[in-house]
Amino acid sequence: MSLAMNKEELSQYLTQVFPQVHKDFVIMELTNDTITMRLVVEDRHLRPGGTVSGPSMFGLADVCVYSMVLARKGRQSLAVTTSSSMDFLRKPAGGADMIAKCRLLKLGRTLAVGDVLMYSEGHDAPVARASLTYSLPPEGSAAAAFG
Amino acid sequence: MSLAMNKEELSQYLTQVFPQVHKDFVIMELTNDTITMRLVVEDRHLRPGGTVSGPSMFGLADVCVYSMVLARKGRQSLAVTTSSSMDFLRKPAGGADMIAKCRLLKLGRTLAVGDVLMYSEGHDAPVARASLTYSLPPEGSAAAAFG
Amino acid sequence: MSLAMNKEELSQYLTQVFPQVHKDFVIMELTNDTITMRLVVEDRHLRPGGTVSGPSMFGLADVCVYSMVLARKGRQSLAVTTSSSMDFLRKPAGGADMIAKCRLLKLGRTLAVGDVLMYSEGHDAPVARASLTYSLPPEGSAAAAFG
Amino acid sequence: MSLAMNKEELSQYLTQVFPQVHKDFVIMELTNDTITMRLVVEDRHLRPGGTVSGPSMFGLADVCVYSMVLARKGRQSLAVTTSSSMDFLRKPAGGADMIAKCRLLKLGRTLAVGDVLMYSEGHDAPVARASLTYSLPPEGSAAAAFG
Numbered sequence: 001m002s003l004a005m006n007k008e009e010l011s012q013y014l015t016q017v018f019p020q021v022h023k024d025f026v027i028m029e030l031t032n033d034t035i036t037m038r039l040v041v042e043d044r045h046l047r048p049g050g051t052v053s054g055p056s057m058f059g060l061a062d063v064c065v066y067s068m069v070l071a072r073k074g075r076q077s078l079a080v081t082t083s084s085s086m087d088f089l090r091k092p093a094g095g096a097d098m099i100a101k102c103r104l105l106k107l108g109r110t111l112a113v114g115d116v117l118m119y120s121e122g123h124d125a126p127v128a129r130a131s132l133t134y135s136l137p138p139e140g141s142a143a144a145a146f147g
Numbered sequence: 148m149s150l151a152m153n154k155e156e157l158s159q160y161l162t163q164v165f166p167q168v169h170k171d172f173v174i175m176e177l178t179n180d181t182i183t184m185r186l187v188v189e190d191r192h193l194r195p196g197g198t199v200s201g202p203s204m205f206g207l208a209d210v211c212v213y214s215m216v217l218a219r220k221g222r223q224s225l226a227v228t229t230s231s232s233m234d235f236l237r238k239p240a241g242g243a244d245m246i247a248k249c250r251l252l253k254l255g256r257t258l259a260v261g262d263v264l265m266y267s268e269g270h271d272a273p274v275a276r277a278s279l280t281y282s283l284p285p286e287g288s289a290a291a292a293f294g
Numbered sequence: 295m296s297l298a299m300n301k302e303e304l305s306q307y308l309t310q311v312f313p314q315v316h317k318d319f320v321i322m323e324l325t326n327d328t329i330t331m332r333l334v335v336e337d338r339h340l341r342p343g344g345t346v347s348g349p350s351m352f353g354l355a356d357v358c359v360y361s362m363v364l365a366r367k368g369r370q371s372l373a374v375t376t377s378s379s380m381d382f383l384r385k386p387a388g389g390a391d392m393i394a395k396c397r398l399l400k401l402g403r404t405l406a407v408g409d410v411l412m413y414s415e416g417h418d419a420p421v422a423r424a425s426l427t428y429s430l431p432p433e434g435s436a437a438a439a440f441g
Numbered sequence: 442m443s444l445a446m447n448k449e450e451l452s453q454y455l456t457q458v459f460p461q462v463h464k465d466f467v468i469m470e471l472t473n474d475t476i477t478m479r480l481v482v483e484d485r486h487l488r489p490g491g492t493v494s495g496p497s498m499f500g501l502a503d504v505c506v507y508s509m510v511l512a513r514k515g516r517q518s519l520a521v522t523t524s525s526s527m528d529f530l531r532k533p534a535g536g537a538d539m540i541a542k543c544r545l546l547k548l549g550r551t552l553a554v555g556d557v558l559m560y561s562e563g564h565d566a567p568v569a570r571a572s573l574t575y576s577l578p579p580e581g582s583a584a585a586a587f588g
Contacts (some may be wrong), residue, residue, distance in 0.1 A: 085526035
C-alpha cells in the first residue's frame with residue numbers, strides 16, 4: 001500500500017485543518033510507514049526552567065501519528081485518538097527544537113497504531129517515547145466518533 | 148499521613164510556580180488522597196469543531212496529579228512526570244469546562260501514581276481517563292531529575 | 295442499558311470458553327457497570343519470593359474487563375484486547391488471593407474501555423492499576439479481528 | 442557504558458533466578474542496548490483458537506526488558522516493573538514461536554525504560570508493542586521495593 005498524499009500535499013492539508021497550530025509543526029521526511037516532524041519551539045511550549053512542556057510533547061506525538069495516518073488514508077479520513085501512552089525519559093535541552101520520529105505499526109480497517117521517539121535537536125538520546133491509537137471511521141461514514 | 152498544604156496554600160503556590168497557566172486551573176476540592184480541578188476552557192484549549200484538545204486534557208490530568216503530590220509532599224517537592232497513559236472515551240461537550248477527579252493511588256519514597264477521570268461539566272459520562280507516574284527527588288536532593 | 299447475562303450465566307459461560315483457566319477466576323459481584331473478581335492464587339501464579347507475577351495480574355485485569363463487556367454485550371460478543379496499560383504499585387501480600395474491581399468506562403459501538411484496581415485480599419492499598427481497551431465486532435460480523 | 446554480563450552469563454543467570462520459566466525464553470542476540478528473545482510457545486501459552494495469550498506476551502515483554510537491564514546493571518540488580526503499556530496489533534500466527542526485539546531507551550540511576558516489538562516467527566508485521574518501566578534499587582540497598 002502506498003501514500004495517498006506526498007509530503008507537500010500533506011503539509012498543505014495540515015495548514016488548512018489546523019490553522020492555529022500548523023506553524024508549530026514541520027514535516028521533515030515522509031515514507032510509506034514513517035514520518036519525521038519538527039516542533040518549532042516557542043515560548044508558549046515551555047515550562048518554567050525553559051524546557052518543553054509535557055502537553056507540547058503530547059501534542060507533537062499526536063500530530064505526528066495523525067499525519068502519518070492521513071498520509072496513508074487520505075484527506076477524507078477523520079481519525080480520532082482513542083488511547084495513548086508516553087514515557088518521559090530525559091529533560092529536553094533548552095533552546096532546541098524537538099524532532100519526532102514516528103513508525104506506523106498498524107493501519108487496520110478500524111484502528112491505526114503508531115509509536116514515536118522524540119529528541120531535542122542535535123542530541124542522540126531520546127527525550128520521550130509515545131504510542132497512540134486512532135479509531136478510523138468505517139468506509140462511507142462521516143466520522144470515527146470515538147468508537 | 149495528612150496534607151502538607153491545604154486548598155488555599157496549594158492554590159497560592161500553583162500561582163507562583165505556573166505564572167503562565169495558573170488561571171486555567173481551579174482547585175475545587177482537596178482531601179487526603181483526592182483532588183478535583185476545573186479547566187477553565189478558553190479558545191486556546193480548543194480544536195477545530197470546538198472540542199477541548201488532547202494536549203489540553205493531558206495538561207489538565209498532569210497538573211491535577213502533580214498538585215495532589217505537592218499537597219502531600221509540600222512545596223519543596225520537585226516531582227517530574229515519568230510515565231502517563233490516557234484513554235479518550237467521548238467527544239467533550241462544546242462550551243463546557245472540564246472537571247478532573249484525581250485519586251492518589253501511591254505515594255512512595257521515590258514514585259507517586261495517580262489516576263484521573265475527566266468530565267465535561269454537567270455531564271455524567273467521563274470524556275477521558277488518565278494515569279500518571281511521578282519520580283520524586285530523594286530526600287535532601289535538588290530534584291528528581293528524570294530518575 | 296442493562297446486563298445481557300447475570301452473574302450465574304456469565305460464570306457458566308466463562309467455564310465453557312476458558313476451560314484451561316476458568317477455575318482461577320471467580321466472579322464475586324456484578325452490576326450494570328462494575329464487576330469484582332477473585333484470582334484464586336496457586337503456585338503457578340507466583341514469582342520467586344512468593345508474590346503474584348506480573349503476567350498473572352495482567353491476566354486477571356484482562357479477564358475482568360472482558361467479562362464485564364461480555365455481561366453487557368452477550369455471548370455472541372467476540373471482543374479482542376487492543377490496548378492496555380498497567381501500574382504496579384506495591385508488592386502483593388504472600389499467600390493472599392487477588393481481588394480485582396473493574397469499572398466499565400465506555401461501551402461504544404466499536405470500542406469498550408474499563409479500568410481495574412487490584413488488591414491483595416484483606417489489604418486496603420491497591421497492588422496494581424490497569425486499563426484495557428477492547429475492539430468490538432461490528433454487528434453481524436464474525437469477530438473484531440484486531441480492528 | 443558496556444555490558445555487565447554477556448549473552449552466556451545472562452542466560453545462565455536467568456536459569457538460576459527463574460527456575461519455573463527459564464525454558465520458555467531463549468536469548469537470541471544481545472548488544473549494548475538491544476536484546477532479542479524467543480518465546481518457545483507451548484500449549485500453556487495459548488488461548489482457545491491456538492493463538493498466544495495476552496499474559497504470555499506480557500510475560501515475554503517483561504522478561505525481555507528485565508534481562509536487558511540485568512545485562513547492563515549486573516546480577517545484583519533487583520529491578521521491579523513499575524509501569525507498562527501494550528498494544529495488540531494483529532492475531533499471532535498459530536504454531537509459531539514469538540520473537541521479541543527490545544531497545545533500552547533509558548538506564549538512569551533510579552529508573553530504566555525499554556520498548557519491545559513482538560513478532561510471530563517468520564512474519565514481518567509486528568503482533569504487539571510494549572513499553573515497560575523499572576524501578577532500580579539505590580546503590581547499596583537491598584531492593585527497589587516498588588519505589
